[in-house]
Structures are given as structure tokens and as C-alpha cells.
Amino acid sequence: MNEISVIGGGSWATALVKILTENSIHTNWYLRRSEQVRSINRDAVNPDYLSFLKLDNTKIYASDQLDEIVARSKVILFVVPSAHLDKVCAAIPKKDLAEKFVITAIKETVCPDNLLPSAYLARYFELEDFQQAIIAGPCHAEEIARNKKTYMTLCGPNESFISKISKGFASSYMQVNYSPDMLGVEYAAIYKNVVGIVCGMAEGLHYGDNFMAVLVANAIDELGLLLHSLGAPDVRLGSSTYLGDLLVTGYSAHSRNRTFGKYLGQGYSVFEARQLMGMVAEGYFATRGLMATVSSLGLNLPLLQTTYRVLYNHMAAIDEFKLLERNIK
Structure with missing residues (x-):
């Protein structure tokens, strides 16, 4: 994996972008607020979350245009609050994710049906099991931002895909483990x-x-x-x-x-x-x-x-x- 699209502009998304760019993964990043986009592109800083963290914006393409960010990569990482997930999904044509892989890093159920985020995305975009993976902790964004030793778990049935993407998240301070139990x-x-x-x-x-x-x-x-x-x-x-x-x-x-x-x-x-x-x-x-x-x-x-x-x-x-x-x- 040498490119990924990240959807979400909070602290957890910012920490994940940090890891990816440190591993030379070109990151296409959707943030809802244009002020965030300008700050990241200009100053390499997310002004709203982890603002002390300097990112490598030579490896980031930030935009507030969701369709553009989705189109730029074959791997899409969702890092938005579950309360906003339905609106985000509604703005993405279903066909746009038909041939892509989807990673979920959301830790809430999705109302009104109380679905797991991965199940919601699978149902909405008609994804096959092999197209999906999830990220789990323990991973406080603040500690990732400061390179504190952290253990991440990547889950999913497609072990070959997870083996490829895990290289984008592993580092001297991040150990990545695998589990099939989504x-x-x-x-x-x-x-x-x-x-x-x-x-x-x-x-x-x-x-x-x-x-x-x-x-x-x-x-x-x-x-x-x-x-x-x-x-x-x-x-x-x-x-x-x-x-x-x-x-x-x-x-x-x-x-x-x-x-x-x-x-x-x-x-x-x-x-x-x-x-x-x-x-x-x-x-x-x-x-x-x-x-x-x-x-x-x-x-x-x-x-x-x-x-x-x-x-x-x-x-x-x-x-x-x-x-x-x-x-x-």
C-alpha cells in the first residue's frame, strides 16, 4: 500500500495520518472544514486537534471535497463519529466504493439500527467481507502524536490485505497485531x-x-x-x-x-x-x-x-x- 484516503478530521484521524505519512504513505485527507484544510496544506498543522503536532504535508493532499478524496485511492479509511457516518455515506455514490477496500476506525454503533460501523458500511455500499478491515486500540491519539509505545490491532477476514496495510501503520513505537475476529x-x-x-x-x-x-x-x-x-x-x-x-x-x-x-x-x-x-x-x-x-x-x-x-x-x-x-x- 502506497496511498490511502482518510475521511475525518478529528484527533484520531490526525494521529493515523501522522503514522501513515511517517511510513511514506501518500495520504489523501478529507476534512469537513475548509479552515482545517488550509492550515494543513499551509502550516502542516490541524488547528482543531493535536495542534502541537507538525505533520509531513509533503505526503498529504488535504481537501474538503469528499468525492475527490474518495476517487484518489483504492483504500478508504473512515474515521468519523458514528453520528455523522450516515451523512458522509450519503455523499458518496455507492459505485465509487464498489472496487475499493474499506477500513473502519469508528468506536460507536450507528443509529437507528445500532449496527456496528463495519456492518453499516458493508450494508450501505454492498461490500464483500474481503473488502473490509477494522482498526482497534489501545491507541490514544495524544500518545501516538508523542511517539509513545502503542499496540494496534488490525482485524478482518482478508489476511493478505491486512498484511499489506499493516506495513503502513507499523513503526518503532507502533506494534501492529492481527485478529480475524471483527x-x-x-x-x-x-x-x-x-x-x-x-x-x-x-x-x-x-x-x-x-x-x-x-x-x-x-x-x-x-x-x-x-x-x-x-x-x-x-x-x-x-x-x-x-x-x-x-x-x-x-x-x-x-x-x-x-x-x-x-x-x-x-x-x-x-x-x-x-x-x-x-x-x-x-x-x-x-x-x-x-x-x-x-x-x-x-x-x-x-x-x-x-x-x-x-x-x-x-x-x-x-x-x-x-x-x-x-x-x-
């Missing part, structure tokens, strides 16, 4: 956002490390139950492919979901917390999508249910955590 890894990447919010709420409510450890232990159990109920293949749940993202999102100060949850625990309303964030906390939408899926499966997942009631029933975090204390072990 279903399990993608759901794990989405569920971890919920864990980040609930851990953030615990911090905002001044629970200690002991309680936080119990929360995370219960989260691991919930994830295992969810994956088993969804029919994911038997997996080594303790591996970084599944738990790495969950742990770093639950504990790291870089986690947007944890920060969002912390505001909720401190007593801010959902609206106020979202305003304070200034960017999307993926867990807000992920919680709603997962709750619908879990309800259809008849599962009892106290951490997910607590998060849902705070976000969508507008219950006070302090009251919900008193109930949660009795429902976890």
Missing part, C-alpha cells in the same frame, strides 16, 4: 467507551481506587458476557486486543469518555458536560446503541444500565451509583 474486537472497542464514562463518574463522585478496581473487574465480566451472547468466537479475553482499550479508557487522563463521565459525577448535566468537552465523547452514542442491543439479548449489565440511565433518563449519578454499589461484586 465482531468481538469491534464490540469490545465500543463497550470500552461506556467503561470510560462510568469510571469517570466514579472519579467525579470521589470513589477511591479500591472501588475503581471493582468497577473495572465487573466491566471485564460484562464484556465477556456480551461477546458470548453475541456469538463472538471463543477468545482470550485478557489479551490486549480485547482489554487494552477498556483499561486505558477507564484509567487514562487522555480518555475523553472518562473526562465526560467525571463532569457528570461532579454534578454537571449531560448537556453541560457535552458543552465543556468541546468534542465528541464516543460513549454518549455508544451507550444508547449498546443498550438497545443488550435489551434485545435480555442481558443484565449493571455498568451499562447505570450509564444509560444517567445519560438518557437524566438520573443523578450519585443516586445511580448508590444502586450500582449493590449490583456489583
Whole structure:
């Protein structure tokens, strides 16, 4: 792979563009805002996300023209919030992706049908399994920007394709692993956002490390139950492919979901917390999508249910955590 098109202008997209260009992959980059495009082309900086990071814009073609960016490469990487994915897809003629490979780096379900992002894209563009892959963490964009040691997982049934694209993401600070389990890894990447919010709420409510450890232990159990109920293949749940993202999102100060949850625990309303964030906390939408899926499966997942009631029933975090204390072990 020597060229790729990236769709999305946030911090995660910016970090991925950094890695690709460092590996001499020519990157065609769609960003919605023309101000971002001008700054990247002129100053090699995304002014809105990771603005301290200097990119190699000799290997970047940035544009706010989506059709142009899609046409320039045979490999398309989607890195947009799930809430915007339907609008982005609607702007791309289905025939334009018929012969292309599609990589997904989105960690929320897509409403209204609560589909996995890869499943949504496959259905919308009528993609075959061999055309798709997903990227999973644990990969905080801020640490990638600073060359901190990171482990990425690439998933998909087309091992030959993944072997080729993995060279574009591997580096001295990035180790790339392979998994064929798109279903399990993608759901794990989405569920971890919920864990980040609930851990953030615990911090905002001044629970200690002991309680936080119990929360995370219960989260691991919930994830295992969810994956088993969804029919994911038997997996080594303790591996970084599944738990790495969950742990770093639950504990790291870089986690947007944890920060969002912390505001909720401190007593801010959902609206106020979202305003304070200034960017999307993926867990807000992920919680709603997962709750619908879990309800259809008849599962009892106290951490997910607590998060849902705070976000969508507008219950006070302090009251919900008193109930949660009795429902976890």
C-alpha cells in the first residue's frame, strides 16, 4: 500500500495520518472544514486537534471535497463519529466504493439500527467481507502524536490485505497485531467507551481506587458476557486486543469518555458536560446503541444500565451509583 484516503478530521484521524505519512504513505485527507484544510496544506498543522503536532504535508493532499478524496485511492479509511457516518455515506455514490477496500476506525454503533460501523458500511455500499478491515486500540491519539509505545490491532477476514496495510501503520513505537475476529474486537472497542464514562463518574463522585478496581473487574465480566451472547468466537479475553482499550479508557487522563463521565459525577448535566468537552465523547452514542442491543439479548449489565440511565433518563449519578454499589461484586 502506497496511498490511502482518510475521511475525518478529528484527533484520531490526525494521529493515523501522522503514522501513515511517517511510513511514506501518500495520504489523501478529507476534512469537513475548509479552515482545517488550509492550515494543513499551509502550516502542516490541524488547528482543531493535536495542534502541537507538525505533520509531513509533503505526503498529504488535504481537501474538503469528499468525492475527490474518495476517487484518489483504492483504500478508504473512515474515521468519523458514528453520528455523522450516515451523512458522509450519503455523499458518496455507492459505485465509487464498489472496487475499493474499506477500513473502519469508528468506536460507536450507528443509529437507528445500532449496527456496528463495519456492518453499516458493508450494508450501505454492498461490500464483500474481503473488502473490509477494522482498526482497534489501545491507541490514544495524544500518545501516538508523542511517539509513545502503542499496540494496534488490525482485524478482518482478508489476511493478505491486512498484511499489506499493516506495513503502513507499523513503526518503532507502533506494534501492529492481527485478529480475524471483527465482531468481538469491534464490540469490545465500543463497550470500552461506556467503561470510560462510568469510571469517570466514579472519579467525579470521589470513589477511591479500591472501588475503581471493582468497577473495572465487573466491566471485564460484562464484556465477556456480551461477546458470548453475541456469538463472538471463543477468545482470550485478557489479551490486549480485547482489554487494552477498556483499561486505558477507564484509567487514562487522555480518555475523553472518562473526562465526560467525571463532569457528570461532579454534578454537571449531560448537556453541560457535552458543552465543556468541546468534542465528541464516543460513549454518549455508544451507550444508547449498546443498550438497545443488550435489551434485545435480555442481558443484565449493571455498568451499562447505570450509564444509560444517567445519560438518557437524566438520573443523578450519585443516586445511580448508590444502586450500582449493590449490583456489583
